Amino acid sequence: MSTDISYTPEEIAKILKISKFTVYELIKRGELTAYRIGRKVRVEGADLEAYKQKSKGLSTSTPPLDPSAINEELVHRHRLTSDESLVICGQDIVLDILTRYLEKQFPQVHFLRRYIGSIDGLMALYRGLANVVTAHLWDSDTNEYNTPYVRRLMPGHQTCVINLVYRMEGFYVAKGNPKNITTWGDLVKPEVRYVNRERGSGARVLLDEQLRISGIKRQDILGYGEEELTHLAVASKVARGEADVGLGIEKVAMQFANLDFIPLHKERYDLVMRLEDVERPHFQALISILRSSAFRNEVQGIGGYDISQMGEIIAEV
Structure with a gap:
């Protein structure tokens, strides 16, 4: 699976063999990182792979967030999952x-x-x-x-x-x-x-x-x-x-x-x-x-x- 492309929640559901609603719940809880383009939700291939590895209990190669970017990331997630x-x-x-x-x-x-x-x-x-x-x-x-x-x-x-x-x-x-x-x-x-x-x-x-x-x-x-x-x-x-x-x-x-x-x-x-x-x-x-x-x-x-x-x-x- 390429990590250079993005997926819709529907495509994620098919890949993981779960319901679309479960995908939205994962995004809402911050377990699966997503972003928006207008009203459309997208998940990067790298973020999907990171979620799969995390679910298996494995570490990922994703670099840690820069401390200066942590607050911005938390705000983004809060807006997506709450607002x-x-x-x-x-x-x-x-x-x-x-x-x-x-x-x-x-x-x-x-x-x-x-x-x-x-x-x-x-x-x-x-x-x-x-x-x-x-x-x-x-x-x-x-x-x-x-x-x-x-x-x-x-x-x-x-x-x-x-x-x-x-x-x-x-x-x-x-x-x-x-x-x-x-x-x-x-x-x-x-x-x-x-x-x-x-x-x-x-x-x-x-x-x-x-x-x-x-x-x-x-x-x-x-x-x-x-x-x-x-x-x-x-x-x-x-x-x-x-x-x-x-x-x-x-x-x-x-x-x-x-x-x-x-x-x-x-x-x-x-x-x-x-x-x-x-x-x-x-x-x-x-x-x-x-x-x-x-x-x-x-x-x-x-x-x-x-x-x-x-x-x-x-x-x-």
Whole structure:
């Protein structure tokens, strides 16, 4: 491998046989040196080779930094890993719109999206692998959304919880609801096939909490072990007749002409970030976007969301 050429993160991912996101994480943590040309990230062949040798526990021939250049190098890395990249976790389309607004305001910043569930998002925030995450986790003991989970999953770390939207969770069923599915108890009907969400998602937590409260055994639900990773995939499976019912948000059901939606639970869909980050420019811009009429009108226009508390600080945990 030549050390005189540069590589894109995608090319690095293929060479190392890892995901592109992992490459960005290595760059973010300063383990793999990178630089920017405009909005494009590049890695020199020599830096890639140095990373590979370091990973093997070998020394490299790269000369040490001149002491006078150390501060400059640290500043460069800080800008790349902290000021020029921001990881946002969550799956809702509202986050795609929010990211677009942020990209317009900060064209030099690389915004990364991770399409993962609520609990995995909070764990990524705790581990320093994400900057902003979403959560819609209902706690049956307190009848509260998100803050009880933030306290448990972010021990010793102060966070800020800001509302994005409210959404309606409910059942996706075939048009006309031929199996007459309206309550949690109907999921154990012998002829009803359920399609589930993955563990750690807000929909899965809501289901499991409701089953616990109702005294329903999960093993009595046909299809409980069959998991999909998105609301869209769940709705699609019901729409194709491969399942009779699944749990998800109303907005997704609106995209299928042959589905009905049975509303069950209004949920609070929040953004969670570290409290220490809130005063930084990117995060202040994010909050300003949430409170802007342009963003609010665009989200309201696509339907299926309650924006009455959008941008409000729900709690500092």
